[in-house]
Amino acid sequence: MTTLAAAPSNWFRRAEYWLDGYGKPAWIAAMVLGFIVFWPVGLALLAYMIWGKSMFKSSCRKSSRMKTVYGSSGNSAFDAYKAETLRRLEDEQAAFDAFLTRLRDAKDKAEFDAFMAENRKRRETETAEVTQDA
DSSP, X not given: OOOTTXXXXXXXXXXXXXXXXXXXXXXXXXXXXXXXXXXXXXXXXXXXXXXXXXXXXXXXXHHHHHHHHHSOOSOHHHHHHHHHHHXXXXXXXXXXXXXHHHHHXXXXXXXXXXXXXHHHHHHHHHHHHHHHHO
């Protein structure tokens, strides 16, 4: 049987996880409702959101999601597979970034060469007109 001291904590934790499931809008709605029902409740929720949940730093569940992505799953074979896959994807991303850089450089060179050819042609035309007028 649970004690009376443990019961509010369980209820509070369940409410916290439930609100986290819906994200920041749920926390804000709960705070507004708290202010409407009884202003100290809204004020307490606001204080908890600011200092307890780090509301303004990131989303409520982002830190736990990131821990799941980069942390250990407890299965060494899966962790090795995940590490290899992430390494392979990072290598592919680096290769693709290098490809895009080469592609941009080639496009820039082609545009510059076209500009120089057009400029050279314009100067030759101007020079030819000046010599014909003289």
